[in-house]
Amino acid sequence: MSLDRTPRNERTSMQVAKSTTTFDAVNPGRLARLGSVAMLAALVAGCANDAPQDTWQPAGENAQKIHDLQWPVFLVAGLVGVAVFGVLFYALWRYRDTGQPIPKQIHGRPKLEIGLTILPAVILIFVAVPTVGTLIDLADTDDTDCIINVTGQQWWWEIDYPVQDGCGGISEPIITSGQMVIEVGTNVIVRGTSRDVIHSWWIPRLNGKRDMVPGRVHTNRLQAEAPGIYAGQCTEFCGLSHANMRMEVIAMEHDDFEAWKANQLEAYAAPEPESLAAEGESTFISQCARCHQVNGLENSDGELIIARPDLNVWSGAAPNLTKLMTRNTFAGASFDLLSDVCRPLVWEAPSDLVGERYNEGVSADCLNEVDLREWLRNPPAKKPMYTDPTKLEATNGLPRGMPFLALSEDQIDQLIAYLLERK
Amino acid sequence: MAIIERPADVPAVVVPTPTASTNFGYFRRPVETTGWKSWAFTVDHKKIGIMYGVAAMFFFLVGGLEAGLIRWQLAQADGTILSADKYNQMFTMHATTMVFLFVMPMAAAFANYFIPLQVGARDVAFPRLNALSLWVFIFGGVFLNTSWFLGGAADGGWFMYAPNSSGIFSPSNGVDFWALGLQITGIASLVGAINLIVTVLNMRAPGMSMMRMPIFTWMAFVVQMLLLFAIPVITVALFLLMFQRSYGATFFSVEAGADPLLWQHLFWIFGHPEVYILVLPSFGIISEVLPVFSRKPLFGYPFVVFSGAAIGFVGWGVWAHHMFASGLGPVSVAVFSVATMAIAVPTGVKIINWTLTVWGGKLWFTTAMLFAIGLIVQFTIGGLSGVTHAVAPSDTQQTDTYYIVAHFHYVIFGGAVLGLFAGFYYWWPKVFGKLLSETLGKWNFWLMIIGMNLTFGPMHILGLQGQPRRMYIWTDYRAGEGFFNLGFWNLIASLGTIVLGVGIFMFLVNVWVTHRPGSTTLAAPEDPWDARSLEWMSTSPPKPHNYDRTPIVHDLDEFFHRKYEDVGEGDDHDYVLRASGAEVIAEEERNADAHIHLPAPSYWPIVLAAALPIMAYGVIYNTLLIVAGAAVAVMAMFGWALEPADAEPSDFDPPPPEPATGTELANV
C-alpha cells in the first residue's frame, strides 16, 4: 500500500507547485496565498478533538487515500479562489469612479480570452488524473481479509458475519446490530443491501459512503489503523427517523477481537430460576420474542423459539438481542446503553484498552437505565417510527419500527433484568 | 385510391378568406384596461411578467419561512421546534418552493418582461400561450401548497428518491401533490420555453442578428432550450411515480424486480440541467449590469455567449455526479467525474470575462452593481466547492452532508438569487418608472451578503465535520468540541438566517417606501443608469406596444451607440455624448408608427389553466373530478382555437373606446 501511495503524493505536490507558479502572473496577493496555506494548515491542525465524523481525519487506509486526494484539490480550489478574488478586488478598487473619462470601449481580446479558457482546463487535468487514479485504486478489493454483511432497514443496521475463513475464522454466523466489530489492520469488505428503502453506509474516518440499495449488493471497504470507536451515520434520506439511524465501527486488536467473537457464540445461559430476570424471560417470550431473536431461548416445552419479525415488522427484521449488552448503544446507535459515568471509560479509553473495555459489555452498574426504560415504555415516543396502528393501511398493519407495547413498569423491570444478562 | 395528379408548379394561391369576426359563443372578449380583469385576462407580456414576479416573490417568502423553521430547529442539538415528520415535509417543500416556485418563475418574470423588449418586439410570439404559462404556474404552485392543509406535504426530499417515495413509505397524499404539482408547473415551463424560443428566433427587430442580441436574452434563450428538453424527462419520472402511487404500477418496487436507480437517473438527467436553468438567467442579468456600471461593453461578448451555450450543452452529460455513492461502478463514476470537471471551464470563462469587464472601467457602485459583484464572488466560492465534489472519491465523503448544502446554497443563493436582486434594482425604474432607494438598497445588499455567508459559510465546516443533511436533529455526541464543533457553527448558521431574513426584508421595505401611497419618490429619469441595451430605448414604464416605432438595430449595445458618437480617428475610439437617452427616446416617439396592433385579451388561458388542478385533485381524490377538469380543458381549448384571428371592436365586451393614439387592439 505504502508503495503506491508515495508516488501519488509526489504527483500531487508537483501539481500544487505547478499551479502556484501559473498564478504568479495574475495574482498580486502573494501574502494572501501564503495566508490561505496557513489557514489550511490551521484547519488540519485544529481538528484535534473535533467531531467524531470529521472527514479530514482519516484513520484507515481507504479514507487516507481519499484524503491524500482531497486536500490538494481543496488547496487548488482555494488558490484559484484567491487568485480570482485578488484580481477582482484589485480591479474594483483601482477602477472605482474617480472622475476618469469614459473608458475605452474594449470589446475583448480573443488571445487573452483563449488563454484564460485553457488555463482552467489545464488545472483541471491535474485534478482529473489523480482522481481517476484514486478511483481505480479504491475499487481494487482483491486483498480482502474479512467479509461482513450489513443490511439497512428503517431505521437501524443489521450486521452479520457469515461463516468464513476470513475475520480470523467464523464458524457460526454472528448477528448483531448497530455496532460492527473489526480487527485492526484487516481489510474488511462490507457487503450491504437494504430491506426497504435506500440507506447509505458511512464511517467517515474509515472510508467514503456507499448507498445500500434494496435488491442490490454494494460493497464498501473498511480498514482501521488503530483501535478505536469510529462513528458513522446513515446518509441517504430514508424517511422519518433518518436522523436516528447511526452506527459505529469498533476496531480492536487481534486478541480482543477473538475474545469478542468467542463471546458472541457462547451458548444461551438461562436466567437463575425465580429471579427477576427469569420473570423477564417469560415476559420477553410473551411480548418480544415474536420479533426479536434471542439465540438459544427456549419455550416451556423446551423448543427453540424462532422469532418471526417477517410477520410483525414491515422490513421483516428486528435487532437480534442475544448479546444486546455487548453493544453499548441501541436503537440505531441512537441511545447509549452505558451510563454517562461509564461511557467515557470505553469511548475515551486509550487506544490499547479500547477492545478490552468494550468487551466488558454493559453491567448493571453501568447501564443507562433511563433511556432503555423510556424505550421500552414507548419506543415511538423515544425515536420517531411509523407505528401508529391507524396509519398502517399501506403496510397491511405492519409497523416500520418498534411499536408501543403498553408494558407495565413491573414488566419493564423484569425485562431490564433479563436483558442485562444478554452479554 | 384516387391519385391526385396536378402540375405542381401551378401556383394555386389560397385566397386567405378573412375569418368572420363576430363573437364566438357566449363570451365576448374582455377589454378592461384597469381593474383586476385587466390583469386576469391580459396577454401583455409586461403585465404577465409583473404577475410572475409578484407570485414568485410570494413563494420566496413562503420558502424562506420554511428555511427559517429549518434553521430554528437546527440551532441547537435535539431541536424541538418541528417533529421529525414536519421537518421532513419542511425541507422537501422548502427546496421545491424555492426551486420551482421562486427561482424559475422569477427568471421567467424577467424573461417575459425583457426578452420582447430586448429584441425589439411588440410582444412574445404567442401572447395567449404566455398568459397560459403564467396561470398554470400560479395554479400549480397553489395546488402544491394546499397539501399542507390536506394531510401533510411531501416528505421525501426534493429529489424524492424511490422507493422511499412510494405509497408504502410515504402514505400521506403529500407526494401525490408533489408529483402532480410539478407536472403542472412543468407544463407552464414547457409552454413558456417554446414561446420564448420562437420569440427570440423569429421576432427580432430588423438588424438584430443573434450576435447583436443583448446578453440577457441570450442566456434566457439557452435556459429556455434547457427547459424545453429537461422538462419532458422529469415528466416521465413523475408519470411513473404517479402510476406507482395511484394506479398500482411497480416501477420502483424492488419486490417486483424494479431498480430504484431508474428514478435517480431520470431525476438527475432533469436535475442537473435544472441547476443551470436556475443560474443562467442571473448570469445574463449581471452580464447586463456589469457593463453598464463599468461604462464599458461586456468583455468578450461572443465568449460569454458561447460559454453559456456550452454550459447548457455539457450540463447534459454530468447528471450522475449526484450518484457517485449510488454504486454506479468505477467506470461510470470516472467518466462522470471528469465530465463534471469540464463544466468548470465554460463557467470560468464567464467569471473571467466579468472580471475583465470591470477591469479598466469607470465603476459606479450602485446597489445593482453591488449585487452583481456579490454574485461573482459568492458564486465562485460555490463553484469551487462544486469542483471539489466533482472529484468522485472525495465526494463520497461529502455527499449528503452539509458541505453539499453549502455548495448549492452558494451557487443558488449566491448565484441565482443575488443575480435576481441585481435585476430588481437595475430594471426597477424600467418596469415601474421609479428608482428604488439606494440607501435602503445598500442595507439590503450588505445584510444579505453578511447573512448568507453567516448562514451558509459554516455549513462547509459542518459538512466536513460529518454532519449529514436532511436530519431533523443533530446530537451532541457527534458534535465534537474543538474549534470546529457542530454546536457553535449550527448556531451561527441559524443566527445568520435572521440577518439574511432582515436583509431580504429590507427589499420589501424598499419597495414599500418607494411605492406607498403618498411616497415622495420621484419618477425615475428615462435612462437613469446611462444604459446600453435596447430595452432602455423605450419609455419607463414602456408603453403597451413597447416601441413607438420598430427599432432598427445596428450594433450590439444599440442604445449606447445612439447616444454616443465615435469621434476617434482610425484605431482611436473616443466616444462623446451626442444625445441623452431621453432625447433618443423622444426622437423615436416623434417618428411613431401608426396603427399598431396589439394582441387582444382572452378568457381562455386562465380557464384552461384552472382545469389542471381540478384534474390533479381528481387523480388524488375522485376520478369524476378528472372528467370534470378534462371537460373544462376541452371546452377551453375549443374556445381558444375558435377565437377569431382578428378581433373587431364588436368582439369586445364592452366594445372598446375609439383608439385615440393610433393604437388598435388586434389579435395575434
Next chain:
Amino acid sequence: MSDSVISDTVKDAIDIVKDHADDVHDHDVHAGDVADDHGDHGGHHSSLGLSNTKLAMWLFLGSECLLFGGLISTYMLYRNRHSANLGPDQLWDIPFTSASSFVLLTSSLTMVLAVSAATRGDLRRTKIFLTVTALLGGLFVAGQIYEFTTFYREGLGFTTSLFSSSFFTLTGFHGVHVSVGIIMLIALVGMLSKNKVSGDNAETVEMVGLYWHFVDIVWIIIFTLVYLIPA
C-alpha cells in the same frame, strides 16, 4: 484595442459556431419586418421569415423526443422483468402488429397528401384526406385496444409485472398521442368546413400533419424496438 478586433471577434465567433443564422442572410442581418403568420398588419416581425407556429411545433416535437425516449428506455430496462409465461415472446402477435403499423404508415401518406392538397388550395381533397387519415388513425387505435384486451385476457394487466407496466405506459402514451391527433384531425375538418380556422388553412393542416407524422415515427421505433427485437 480597436473596434475592428471587436467586429472581427464577433465575426469569428459567428463563423466558429456556425450559428444557424448563416442559412438566412449574407451579413449578420436577418431580422425582418415581415407580417407574422396570422396575417396581421406589421405588428410583429419575423426575423427569419419563418412561421411562428411551425417553429413552435418543431420545438415541441424536439421536446417530445425526450418524453418518448424516457418511456422507451424504461421499457428497455424492464422488458425482461416478467413472470415466466407472460413476456413479450409469449404475447406478441407480430402479423397483427405489422398490420397496424402498416395502417399507421398509410395514414402518414394520406396526411401528407392532405397537406399537399391544402397547399394547392384544394379544400375538398384536403378534407377527404384528413378524414381518411383520421379513420386510419382510428383503425390503429382500435387495433391497439384490441391488442390490449387480448393481452389482458391472457393475464397481462397494467400492474402484472414491470414489463407489463412499462409496456402499457409506453404504448398507452403513444395511443393517447394518436387519439389526440385524431381529435385534431376531426376538429380541423370541421373547422375547414365552417371556415373557422384562424390563420392560414394550409399551414394549420401542415401543423397537424407534423404532429401526426411524429406520432408515426415514434411508432416506427416502438415497432422495431418493442415488437421485432425479442426480449
Next chain:
Amino acid sequence: MTETHSPTDDEILAATPHADEKHDNLHGPTDKQFIVIFVVLAVVTSVEVAISYADIGPLFLPVLLLLMVAKFFGVVWYFMHVKFDHQLFGRLFYIGLGLAAGVYVIMLTTFRFFGA
C-alpha cells in the same frame, strides 16, 4: 479593417426578408413521389418483419436498427418536409433527438456496470 462597419438603416432593411418572400415549401415532392416514398417505406417494413422471422445471426440487431433508422428519417425528411424546409426546423428537432438518444443510451449503459 480600421473602421467599424455599422450598417445603415437602408442596408438593414434591404437585407431583411419581405412578407412575400416567406419561405414556403411548395417545392417539396409531388404527390406521386410521396406515394413512391410510401411504397419504399412499406417495403422496408415488410423486410423488417421478414427479418424478425428469419435467422440472420449476429447481423440481426444492426440490420433491424438500420432499417428502423432509415424509415424514421424517410418520414422525417420527406413526409415532414425537413429536407425541403428551412434547415432550422430540422435542427431544432435534431437537437432534441440527439440529446434523447445520447442521454438515454448512456443511462442504460450505466446499468450494465453494476455489481462492480
